[in-house]
Amino acid sequence: MSTPPKTLSNVEYCGLLMQLRKHKPTDSSKRRAMRDFTMALLMLDAGLRVGEVVQLKISDLIFDDVPVVEIRVRPEIAKRQLERFVKVTSRLSTALEQMWNFVWQQDGRPLFSNAFYSVKRSERLSYQQVERIIKRAARKSIRRDITPHTLRHTYATRLMRVANIRVVQKLLGHKRLSSTEIYTHPDQNDIDKAVDKMQEGS
Numbered sequence: 001m002s003t004p005p006k007t008l009s010n011v012e013y014c015g016l017l018m019q020l021r022k023h024k025p026t027d028s029s030k031r032r033a034m035r036d037f038t039m040a041l042l043m044l045d046a047g048l049r050v051g052e053v054v055q056l057k058i059s060d061l062i063f064d065d066v067p068v069v070e071i072r073v074r075p076e077i078a079k080r081q082l083e084r085f086v087k088v089t090s091r092l093s094t095a096l097e098q099m100w101n102f103v104w105q106q107d108g109r110p111l112f113s114n115a116f117y118s119v120k121r122s123e124r125l126s127y128q129q130v131e132r133i134i135k136r137a138a139r140k141s142i143r144r145d146i147t148p149h150t151l152r153h154t155y156a157t158r159l160m161r162v163a164n165i166r167v168v169q170k171l172l173g174h175k176r177l178s179s180t181e182i183y184t185h186p187d188q189n190d191i192d193k194a195v196d197k198m199q200e201g202s
Helices: 010-021 025-043 090-104 125-141 147-159 163-173 177-184 188-201
Strands: 068-074 084-087
Touching: 010 025, 010 125, 025 090, 025 125, 025 147, 084 163
Parallel strands: none
Antiparallel strands: 068 084
């Protein structure tokens, strides 16, 4: 039997997002916080892999000066070249709008340029840099180490509670159903809810 993936509880991921939004009273710190928050949401609310996030272009996220309704994960950045489309949640849409208004437009970034880059050097962020950003925020907010993939695992686990496994497979870009089946394991939230329901019925 496979080991259930590590995920975040609702309280934990809310705490992590709050930490990522914190910034000093400087323009560069505010812009960095917007960037980090948006990257986290792309993994937590859209299930993107960190390797996909760092390869996104602004044009993947903005069309006609407004956030896209769904993100097309292009074959050239997707694992095994499996193109997929993921609906954008309302809070992710708001984050993308803020990035467009306060970061990308102010920087005069062309639509075909990298969406996530160093505030100081304008170079595309690497997988390792995003990993450090998420790990540092998690240590401060929830007092434990996580990786960017933990956010994707959390997205998948939340989806599994409300969607058919085939739908989850499609949204995650899994070639094999067996890759998606690891999310059928109950987590602590599922266990707690089951006990609560039992008590309500007794």
